[in-house]
Amino acid sequence: MINLPKVQTLKPKPQPRNFFIWGSPMTGKSYFASYFPNPLVLNTDGNSEQGSAPSIQIRNIRGENGALKQSAIKQLDDIITALQVDNPKRSADQQFKTIVIDVIDDICVMIEQAICLDAGVQALSDIPYGKGYAMFNTALQQFVMDLKALPMNVIYISRELSITDDNTGVTTYEPSLKTKYYNIVNGNCDVVIRTKKIGDGQNASYFREVKALRTMYNPANITDHRILQLLESCSGMFKKEDLEKLQQKKESK
Numbered sequence: 001m002i003n004l005p006k007v008q009t010l011k012p013k014p015q016p017r018n019f020f021i022w023g024s025p026m027t028g029k030s031y032f033a034s035y036f037p038n039p040l041v042l043n044t045d046g047n048s049e050q051g052s053a054p055s056i057q058i059r060n061i062r063g064e065n066g067a068l069k070q071s072a073i074k075q076l077d078d079i080i081t082a083l084q085v086d087n088p089k090r091s092a093d094q095q096f097k098t099i100v101i102d103v104i105d106d107i108c109v110m111i112e113q114a115i116c117l118d119a120g121v122q123a124l125s126d127i128p129y130g131k132g133y134a135m136f137n138t139a140l141q142q143f144v145m146d147l148k149a150l151p152m153n154v155i156y157i158s159r160e161l162s163i164t165d166d167n168t169g170v171t172t173y174e175p176s177l178k179t180k181y182y183n184i185v186n187g188n189c190d191v192v193i194r195t196k197k198i199g200d201g202q203n204a205s206y207f208r209e210v211k212a213l214r215t216m217y218n219p220a221n222i223t224d225h226r227i228l229q230l231l232e233s234c235s236g237m238f239k240k241e242d243l244e245k246l247q248q249k250k251e252s253k
């Protein structure tokens with residue numbers, strides 16, 4: 001029989017684990033993510049050799065007959081199994097502690113492609129009774145939930161979309177991940193960060209601003225020193241008073 005919990009008011013000390021980072025190209029998304037503890041990057045754009053973090057290239061590979069030889073869905077599934085089963089068996093310094101999805105937009109396209117190739121159709125809408133879309137949602141949701149269940153930090157990276165209103169001429173920026181996918185991914189994220197670059201070439205400065213927070217995080221609760229440092233570099237992450245309190249505590253020690 002199930003044991004129900006006691007009725008009581010809990011005092012959680014929340015720490016963010018799931019991050020969503022978006023920004024235009026070359027604004028430091030991959031760079032920022034690579035500083036998280038022991039990262040493993042699931043790469044989609046083929047420029048993984050340029051990063052400093054170990055990476056796995058995700059893709060659909062077709063055989064000579066055009067059918068799927070390696071499905072991205074299966075590949076992602078295998079990686080998650082390896083992280084669940086093999087990663088904890090490694091020595092502490094060889095264990096991955098962060099998984100980076102660089103970029104989630106492409107992963108969504110690959111999942112879509114894999115379903116279409118498997119069914120021998122051109123688009124999800126060609127699969128009758130909306131079953132194509134249902135299969136896609138299940139695959140994406142499963143992927144996101146599996147990642148969340150891992151005892152690791154998860155970072156989703158997305159590109160930026162700029163939309164200019166024809167009437168007012170005002171430009172707004174948002175993640176390029178389609179809204180319905182964004183909702184699935186973001187429902188499972190704690191912090192949304194936008195990266196920005198000001199200036200060019202050698203004069204470039206890189207900025208990170210927090211766009212959404214699941215709850216108010218207190219820097220004193222962040223146990224990993226490196227993550228604390230990274231989050232402190234994002235404007236709007238912590239309350240100023242909390243940071244000052246932490247600083248005072250450090251000094252008095």
Ligand SMILES: Nc1ncnc2c1ncn2[C@@H]1O[C@H](COP(=O)(O)OP(=O)(O)O)[C@@H](O)[C@H]1O
Pocket residue numbers: 023024025026027028029030031032195206
């Ligand atoms: N905070 C930073 N400080 C110094 N250089 C940075 C910083 N962020 C990014 N860069 C530089 O900008 C380049 C592009 O960053 P990258 O993370 O690859 O961009 P993105 O993934 O957003 O396309 C990197 O090679 C790095 O040299």
Ligand SMILES: [Mg+2]
Pocket residue numbers: 029030031102
């Ligand atoms: Mg990048």
